[in-house]
Amino acid sequence: MPIKVLAPEVVAKIAAGEIVERPASVVKELIENSLDAGATQITVEALGGGVRLIRVADNGAGIPSSEVELAFQRHATSKLSALADLDEIATLGFRGEALPSIAVVADITVITRAQGDLGGTYLSLQNGAVVEKGQRSSPPGTTVTVRNLFRNVPARLKFLKSQSTENSHIGNVVSQYSLAFPEVRFNLHLEGRSILRTAGDGDTKQVLIQIYGLETVKAMLEVRTIPEEPSEAFPTVWGYVSIPSITRSSRRYLSFFVNRRWVQSSLLSAALEGAYRGLLMTGRHPLAVINVSLPPQDIDVNIHPTKREVRFVHEGEVFTALQRAVRKALVEEAPVPTLKSPPSVHTQDTSSQSQMPVFPNHYDREDESGSMPSHIPQPPLRTAVPPLRVLGQLGNTYIVAEGPDGVYLIDQHAAHERVLYERIKAERLRQAIEVQGLLQPAVVQLSPHQEATLLSCEQTLSEYGFTLEAFGERAYLVRALPAFLKGKSPAEVIEDLLEAVSEKDALSELQEKVSISLACQGAVKAGQTLSPQELRQLVRDLESTNLPRTCPHGRPTMIHVSSAQLEKEFGRA
Ligand code: ADP
Ligand code: MG
Numbered sequence: 403m404p405i406k407v408l409a410p411e412v413v414a415k416i417a418a419g420e421i422v423e424r425p426a427s428v429v430k431e432l433i434e435n436s437l438d439a440g441a442t443q444i445t446v447e448a449l450g451g452g453v454r455l456i457r458v459a460d461n462g463a464g465i466p467s468s469e470v471e472l473a474f475q476r477h478a479t480s481k482l483s484a485l486a487d488l489d490e491i492a493t494l495g496f497r498g499e500a501l502p503s504i505a506v507v508a509d510i511t512v513i514t515r516a517q518g519d520l521g522g523t524y525l526s527l528q529n530g531a532v533v534e535k536g537q538r539s540s541p542p543g544t545t546v547t548v549r550n551l552f553r554n555v556p557a558r559l560k561f562l563k564s565q566s567t568e569n570s571h572i573g574n575v576v577s578q579y580s581l582a583f584p585e586v587r588f589n590l591h592l593e594g595r596s597i598l599r600t601a602g603d604g605d606t607k608q609v610l611i612q613i614y615g616l617e618t619v620k621a622m623l624e625v626r627t628i629p630e631e632p633s634e635a636f637p638t639v640w641g642y643v644s645i646p647s648i649t650r651s652s653r654r655y656l657s658f659f660v661n662r663r664w665v666q667s668s669l670l671s672a673a674l675e676g677a678y679r680g681l682l683m684t685g686r687h688p689l690a691v692i693n694v695s696l697p698p699q700d701i702d703v704n705i706h707p708t709k710r711e712v713r714f715v716h717e718g719e720v721f722t723a724l725q726r727a728v729r730k731a732l733v734e735e736a737p738v739p740t741l742k743s744p745p746s747v748h749t750q751d752t753s754s755q756s757q758m759p760v761f762p763n764h765y766d767r768e769d770e771s772g773s774m775p776s777h778i779p780q781p782p783l784r785t786a787v788p789p790l791r792v793l794g795q796l797g798n799t800y801i802v803a804e805g806p807d808g809v810y811l812i813d814q815h816a817a818h819e820r821v822l823y824e825r826i827k828a829e830r831l832r833q834a835i836e837v838q839g840l841l842q843p844a845v846v847q848l849s850p851h852q853e854a855t856l857l858s859c860e861q862t863l864s865e866y867g868f869t870l871e872a873f874g875e876r877a878y879l880v881r882a883l884p885a886f887l888k889g890k891s892p893a894e895v896i897e898d899l900l901e902a903v904s905e906k907d908a909l910s911e912l913q914e915k916v917s918i919s920l921a922c923q924g925a926v927k928a929g930q931t932l933s934p935q936e937l938r939q940l941v942r943d944l945e946s947t948n949l950p951r952t953c954p955h956g957r958p959t960m961i962h963v964s965s966a967q968l969e970k971e972f973g974r975a
Contacts, residue, residue, distance in 0.1 A: 411506070414476070414530060415555065418503035420707035424562060425452025425551055426571035427708060428508070431500035432546050433579050436460035437586065438481065438493045439544065442602060445589040446576050451568030452551065453559070459545040464516035467523040471535070473512075474527060476502045490698045494663060494709075506530040507558070508551040514544040529554065565593075573597060577613045581691050582659040584609050610642060610691060621648045622689065623731040627723060636700070637720050639727040641692040646678060646732065646956050649686035657691045660701060665712050670694070673721040677728035679914060680823065681949065682956040690728075694720060733949060787950045787960070792937045799928040801937050808964040814940065815928050816953035821943040822886065823921035823954040826866070830917070835867040836885035843871075843879040844892035850876065852897070858905040862912050866920065870896075886924045895923055918954045 408416075422428055429446060436444045439462025449455040465473055472478045479498030482488065488496070504510055505527045515522035522540025526533050552559040562568060569592045580588040580600045587602025600609050610619045622642040658670045670692065678688055702713040714720045790803040790810055801812040829835045848856060853876050856863075860870065867884035880892040887895055902919040903912055926932065932940070944950045944959065953959050969975040 414506045418506045421499055421503045422507050424571060425456060425568050426575045428456050428504055428548055429572050430575045432458035434494035436462050437583060438495055439463040443587045447591045448572050449593060451565035452572055456548040461543040464542055464544055465514045466516040467519055470514060470523045470525045474501050474505050488704060491703055492698060504548055507555050509549045511547045513538050513540045515540040515542050517542055578657055578664045580609050581657055582662050582664055621645050625727050625731045627727045636696050637723045638695045639724050643728055643731060644689040646681035646952055649682055649688060653687050655689040659693045660712050661695055666710050669717055669721060670724060673724040674728055677725045677732060680954045681952050787945055790941050792941050795932055795937055798931050801941060803941060808962060808968060810960050810962050812960045815925050816957055816959040817940055817944045818925035819921045819953045820947050820959055822924050823917055824947045826917050826920055830865055837867040837882050838885040838888055839882045843881045846878045846880060846893045846896045848876045852900045855900045855903060855905050859903055859912055862916060866916055898923055921954055
């Protein structure tokens, strides 16, 4: 085919397709316009999953009568006038593309009244062209109604999911913006039902409760950077993150806002999850709402068609600031799980589910199991662990200890894992892992896959005290291993390690996995009898770790039954 310039209406539809992917994208663009117009109240309605109707009404600045038609022209914007402005964008929109894009894929009506205007203006468009214009009485502000989305783009329509899925995407968008703008009152109606209503009083935590439910939010910690010097004021990080025992199986519950713009960012996700290192079970993810604020010239918001991604000028600084702030909250505030009386499984989940109308997608519901069975997280305690007096061993598995407020049951394996894990990491850094040479080297026979994995991590293993030597086809001699593994079968140790790591691991991930695996293998097992002296030593060692309450896999090391709970159970209170 010869090269031809595409007809303008085809170009317009292609461009619109980049911005308007699904009904929720329309909602996003309209909400952004309302926020840019300074609205303090935004009402969103959708019917038929947003295909039949989307209406966004605000009490913002409105569009002056003389400019209403202009707003629907491509690249017409009131927010940017010169190229230099692109460096200092303070509004959510700036390209002047949303309204014209929506207008080519749907029927659109706008009624608006600018602050100075006496009456309102009405404009109606079909296929991108004005079909009606006139005066209409209207309160100050703007109401945009979008009907029959994608009627003229059957290919798009075909790819839309069920009505409830599209509604859950719309719910997600409105939830995200109500978290980013807690001072704005949001109202969401889906298929005629009121789904979300925020107070608009500026309190992010109240909005979180509306979205996730009180029980979940009670188990979230506040994150806030406190700059030591005024010059270190940026990047500022604040928000909320879940304690390590409240997790989800997807990253859908991570919300990031950069200068109040809702963004997806693998950099920010990695920084956040890095802060949970050693606290979460693999495949689990925290919940978080994180705001990052930066001078506008330190981010580029103009790199993605829907502005969903941003680029940071100083990536490293942002990464470190976020990770530090979250880590600090986790280390200082993570609570000891407490027995709930009477013990009940998943107490927290049921209550949080019933209060979770909007944010999670409906198909994610079965996954709301955040907590470990039979305990619920309590409001944060400040201290690490109190000094504990060991009373004895229970079933050769748990240590029973007394603290200033009640009884602690400590899982001896999990506790020892935590102790060894921190020791191994510290000693590796100082290159001080004690090595045990084997008089009689052990032979390990590996599968091709195991051998490939071994070759990818050999250097790292040597830093942990292993000396391995090739010995025939896929066979290796273990000549030395870390001293704390004395008495273990070298072949089993190596096999477990190779099971834990993967060829694809980045170095830090690899080191982390090796530390965890070695801690697990070196730790006392459940069912192992310990002397009173060993029990005491283990508890002392645990007390002096950085994160005594969780094992490196993220499971709790201890459960607390408070004196008050005991009194209640025995009918003394
Ligand atoms: P952009 O937001 O990038 O400027 P849009 O196509 O979304 O582009 O909007 C075009 C213009 O229409 C905006 O710059 C603004 O002046 C005006 N506008 C759109 N929606 C509203 C609204 N809800 N309230 C006030 N003005 C609006
Ligand atoms: Mg816009």
